Amino acid sequence: MRSYGQYCAAAKALDVIGDRWTLLIVRELLLRGPSRYTDLREGLPGIATNLLADRLRELEQEGLVSREDAPPPVATTLFSLTPRGEELRSVIEELVHWGLPFMVDEPEGEAFRLHWLGAPAELYLTDHAPKRPPITIELRTGDAPMVIETSDGVVRARPGEAEHPDAVVTGTPHLLAGLLTGMVELDDAVARGLRCEGDAEAVRRVLPREPARLHP
Amino acid sequence: MRSYGQYCAAAKALDVIGDRWTLLIVRELLLRGPSRYTDLREGLPGIATNLLADRLRELEQEGLVSREDAPPPVATTLFSLTPRGEELRSVIEELVHWGLPFMVDEPEGEAFRLHWLGAPAELYLTDHAPKRPPITIELRTGDAPMVIETSDGVVRARPGEAEHPDAVVTGTPHLLAGLLTGMVELDDAVARGLRCEGDAEAVRRVLPREPARLHP
DNA sequence: CAGCATCCGCTTTGATACTG
């Protein structure tokens, strides 16, 4: 990207991460952890493959991403965030927070990947009973599943499936988004077609007690 | 801007504010308050005038900026942020915070406007004696001056000059940036060429007690 | 002068095809 040429912290930040697709690549790496090129592409529907390659190279040069060849069993290249790249988490969080109102409209013809909801999940869910044994919830849409877990009172989200989930929640992207941000209550969501199998109380234990304020 | 077409809060946010220059225009409006077209251009060195016009129109359509014709004494158009636009403050703050390490290098051939330091100032300065009478500090570089004021223990920054400042601090952009972020102590800065006229204790009262952590 | 609109060359992006 062409530099703004301004001695200003915001402009300098945008010099590095202001390019199209760059922050979404960071989002992927934040949500997925170390990832293969193909998985990144899968999580970035719409990106041209040459652009992904370009951006990864730039991010590597800026010291935000590192590339390592995984050892034999996997034998592939893994891209991951450096500590400096990890520091972009709060930028992404603010972006997600600001962009939340746009999730109120039902998606029309938009791409969706379930693990994208990991960002709002970690932002808005809290363990309301941190001293009780940890719980695991699996979310499903039809897409690859994702898991929400508590540990030490902290709620973590990751792509993948759970071994022995306390609950399995299945629904449309819109319903799941509404649920995780507290904009829709569990009962309402179920009434509108959400399926919640297993321990509903485990789900309630982490759901927001009031809707994510649209805005602080 | 072309939409990413992803049902994800971050992507949707970037659909709106991800265009080149857009966030810097928001920065200007946050730091200056309601502004004339010409003042915005002055604060955005490097922008092409047609782009500024385009972006302002887009921002208006998205409901982040409003345009009003100021009454006779001024008789010009004023652009300001709507509440929804104001909500981007935290996004800019995180961007400034993340971009701060880039300010450590002395600027070379980069444009500078003193009021840009208003963002780090409000982020890192605090009134360490909120119960004592409020103070006013004027900053100067050669550029248009800016003012840092305390009121109710909150530190505010704005472009302009002060009526009866408790102190006037003059120095290079690099020195002032170092000072406001706590990366350089007042004494060191003075030793390196900063001029501090008036009540140095007033300045110390708001300066960070420890350097802005590069990163939390 | 403030607030744009137009034109034009250059750069970036997007879509698709192809390769070690």
Next chain:
DNA sequence: CAGTATCAAAGCGGATGCTG
């Protein structure tokens, strides 16, 4: 799997011109 290569389309930068 992890990319290059190619080429058209869109976006941007810079200059300049117009209008109230």
